[in-house]
Amino acid sequence: MLALLKTIREILAHWWSEFTLQTRLMAAATLVVSLVMSGLTFWAVNTIQQDARLNDTRFGRDLGLLLAANVTPQIAENNLTEVARFSHRFYSSTSSVRYMIYADADGKIYFGIPFSESEVQNSLTIQRRIQLPEDYADNSELPMVRQHITPDGEVTDVFVPLMHDGKHLGVLAIGINANPTVVASSHLTRDVTIAVFISIWVMVILGAVINALTITQPIRELLVGVKNIAAGNFKQRIDLPQGGELKELIYSFNEMAERLERYEEQNIEELTAEKAKLETLVSTIADGAVLLDTNFHAILVNSTARRIFGWDGVNVVGSNVLHYLPAPVQVELTRPLYQIAAGECDSAEFRVTLCQPADRTVRILLTTVLDQYRESIKGIAMTVQDITREVELNEAKSQFISNVSHELRTPLFNIKSFIETLHEYGEDLSHEERREFLDTANRETDRLTRLVNDVLDLSRLESHKRYHFDAVDIAQAVEQTLRTYQLNARDKEIELLQEIQKDLPPVLGNYDLLLQIFANLVGNGLKFTQPGGRVAIRAYLLEPRITKSAIASSHSQNRPQLVRIEVSDTGIGIDQEDQQAIFDRFFRVENRVHTLEGTGLGLSIVRNIIEKHHTTVHLVSEVGVGTTFWFDLAVFKEATTVEGLQLMEGTQEIETTVTAEVV
Numbered sequence: 332m333l334a335l336l337k338t339i340r341e342i343l344a345h346w347w348s349e350f351t352l353q354t355r356l357m358a359a360a361t362l363v364v365s366l367v368m369s370g371l372t373f374w375a376v377n378t379i380q381q382d383a384r385l386n387d388t389r390f391g392r393d394l395g396l397l398l399a400a401n402v403t404p405q406i407a408e409n410n411l412t413e414v415a416r417f418s419h420r421f422y423s424s425t426s427s428v429r430y431m432i433y434a435d436a437d438g439k440i441y442f443g444i445p446f447s448e449s450e451v452q453n454s455l456t457i458q459r460r461i462q463l464p465e466d467y468a469d470n471s472e473l474p475m476v477r478q479h480i481t482p483d484g485e486v487t488d489v490f491v492p493l494m495h496d497g498k499h500l501g502v503l504a505i506g507i508n509a510n511p512t513v514v515a516s517s518h519l520t521r522d523v524t525i526a527v528f529i530s531i532w533v534m535v536i537l538g539a540v541i542n543a544l545t546i547t548q549p550i551r552e553l554l555v556g557v558k559n560i561a562a563g564n565f566k567q568r569i570d571l572p573q574g575g576e577l578k579e580l581i582y583s584f585n586e587m588a589e590r591l592e593r594y595e596e597q598n599i600e601e602l603t604a605e606k607a608k609l610e611t612l613v614s615t616i617a618d619g620a621v622l623l624d625t626n627f628h629a630i631l632v633n634s635t636a637r638r639i640f641g642w643d644g645v646n647v648v649g650s651n652v653l654h655y656l657p658a659p660v661q662v663e664l665t666r667p668l669y670q671i672a673a674g675e676c677d678s679a680e681f682r683v684t685l686c687q688p689a690d691r692t693v694r695i696l697l698t699t700v701l702d703q704y705r706e707s708i709k710g711i712a713m714t715v716q717d718i719t720r721e722v723e724l725n726e727a728k729s730q731f732i733s734n735v736s737h738e739l740r741t742p743l744f745n746i747k748s749f750i751e752t753l754h755e756y757g758e759d760l761s762h763e764e765r766r767e768f769l770d771t772a773n774r775e776t777d778r779l780t781r782l783v784n785d786v787l788d789l790s791r792l793e794s795h796k797r798y799h800f801d802a803v804d805i806a807q808a809v810e811q812t813l814r815t816y817q818l819n820a821r822d823k824e825i826e827l828l829q830e831i832q833k834d835l836p837p838v839l840g841n842y843d844l845l846l847q848i849f850a851n852l853v854g855n856g857l858k859f860t861q862p863g864g865r866v867a868i869r870a871y872l873l874e875p876r877i878t879k880s881a882i883a884s885s886h887s888q889n890r891p892q893l894v895r896i897e898v899s900d901t902g903i904g905i906d907q908e909d910q911q912a913i914f915d916r917f918f919r920v921e922n923r924v925h926t927l928e929g930t931g932l933g934l935s936i937v938r939n940i941i942e943k944h945h946t947t948v949h950l951v952s953e954v955g956v957g958t959t960f961w962f963d964l965a966v967f968k969e970a971t972t973v974e975g976l977q978l979m980e981g982t983q984e985i986e987t988t989v990t991a992e993v994v
Contacts, residue, residue: 358535365531372524379520383510387487388476390427391507395474395491398431399503406433407495411442418444429486429506434461436499461502463490485509549577556584565592619693619715622700625672625708627651636715641687652713659683664695671699671711682718691719727915739782742775798943802837802967803845805870805894812849813868816857825860827853828867835870838894838964844940849898851933852960856900859958864901871895873963891965899959905952914938914948 398421405414414433422428422444433442438461463475475490487507493500552569559567567588569581610631613620619636623629629647637643640657647655653665660683667679679697684690693715700710749768757765813827820827849868856866873893905913914934941948941962952958 357538361531361535365528365535368531369524369528372520372527376520376524379516384478384485384487387478387507387509388489391487391489391505392474392476392491394425394428394507395489395503395505398505399491399493402433402503403493403495403500406493406500407498415442418442427508429508430504431506432461432504433493433501434504435501438463438502461490461504463502549581553580553584556588560588560591563595565595619713619717621652621713621715623652623668623711623713625710627653627668627672627711630710635717636713639685639691639693639715639717657685657687659685660693660695664697667697668711671697672708674699674708691717692722694718739779742778745775746772798841798844800839800841800944803840803842804837805835805845805896805964806831808842808845808849809868809870812846812853815850816853819857820866823857823860824862825857826865828865830867830869830871832871835872835894836892837967839891839967840944840964844943848937848940851937852898855933856898856902856958859902860900861902864957866900867898869895869897869899872966891968893963894966895961895963897959897961899957901957904954904956904958905950906954910950910952913950 398418401421402414402417405411405417418431422431431444432440434440440461474492477488478485479488480486487509489505489507491503491505493503549569556567556569565588568585610633613631613633616633617635619639620631620633621629621636622631628649629652632642632647637645637647640655640660642655645655653661653668656664663681663683667676667681670676671679677699681695681697682692683695684692696714696716698712698714699708700712701707702709749772753760753765753768760768809829809831813829817827853866853868860866871894873895914937937960938948944964946963946965948960948962950958950960
């Protein structure tokens, strides 16, 4: 029962909460007016009923006194027959009398109308007397009056004492019916009042229902629609069958929502196009770009940033970027990001070394992104620059400057020393001593010249200068190189060998550049070979073996023949860990052993020259055994062009047998 009452109360509370303030005030005013009118009406009915009761009381009292005055002498004489006859006539002539009962001084009933004496005796056997107050006989002049309700209506009871010569003979009880006219009027007034009250509330309820259906509900729907529009839901529509002004209002609202939806779609298309342009532009730049919001969630990440941070295959957009940054970057950026987001600074720059996914050095720039009024921070732009090559070049430059400074200082010091000695003590020196000093100064001058020439050669090769390629006789270039180094080899007791295939066809290349290759490779071989060793140059025609894929290729018939050129020595060899870096600029093996001199540019020059010929230099080396450098050159033909050489670059289908041996 309590649960049912609680449910009904909740339903009524919800129903009442849906009404507007105006409706609630109208309902309260109607309730007050109806209660006041009903109260006034019931007050009027009650007044009429009280007046009617008062009139009935007066009438009953007078009627009882009149009857008592007529029957008292007969009762005193005990003439009950006459009393009965008179009472019947009185009862028959007065329609207002309901009953008449006579009782003696002890209250015992002995006669009643409309009942006969026998009926009275039989019917009143259980209730034989009338209970009256003890002092009732003392107030004989004031009959006692009361009203009571019976199934037939209200009855006024009048109890008149029967007194004769000061003696109390008993009591006369008369029942008087209410005035039917007054009763009917009172009932009519009450019914009308109830009908008016019910009619008022029926009208109020109907008005509330009509208001809820025709006014409140559409207004509520309009309010919800306006809130949805304000929230950005432009698909909101209101579909209610209305007429009049509300219909026009709903129609105008739907039209406005439709226009806003079209405008939003147009804006979204334009924004999507602009975003696509921006993403395309950002994705094409060489630097990494990451755009963050104020909560450090990634909004835009280009491919360069993904590659640098190892985010390939990771969905970073929409997540906190601090959770995905490499540990060194996260340590460096956490505090500056919070400072920039709080407006404590506008930008920051860092340099971080990354170990994963590859060893590299990056420069990270942080910049705030402001709104159009440059008042509030909307995000943070992170620019990531891979400066690994720059750092390497700076280190290489420092290494080069250090090496060149050392190389220049030594010969300059020697030249200055010998010249000063000649200048100060020339007359005291013998002819042989002066000649030895001049020879030493000349050798040191040649050493300086070689160093400067190496730097100039490397700079010229890296300047993208175009060289003329023509037929080159490898045998002639090898002979000229060996003649140049014959004396040096004899002084070091090293044997110079050449193994050139007979009738070797000319190759396509640049004679001067090939001479420089041979000079650098033979010079390195003599430098790193101990006395009693050998340095050899080999050249032979390479017979290619064509695979099935090469046969199917459209270019297989146009591939040029190749000449394999090898320069080998029996020197100290190169460690496996150094073989990958041996061709880098400024790299020197003697930097590790600290025994031999050099600028570290010779093999870098060799690699650049060979790349100009569209081929690649290789090496086979073993520490303590020796080293062999080898490369291939295309055989010269009249129709051979640079495009023909480029075909040779990607010859993965041509399988060749490496015949280079470590001598």
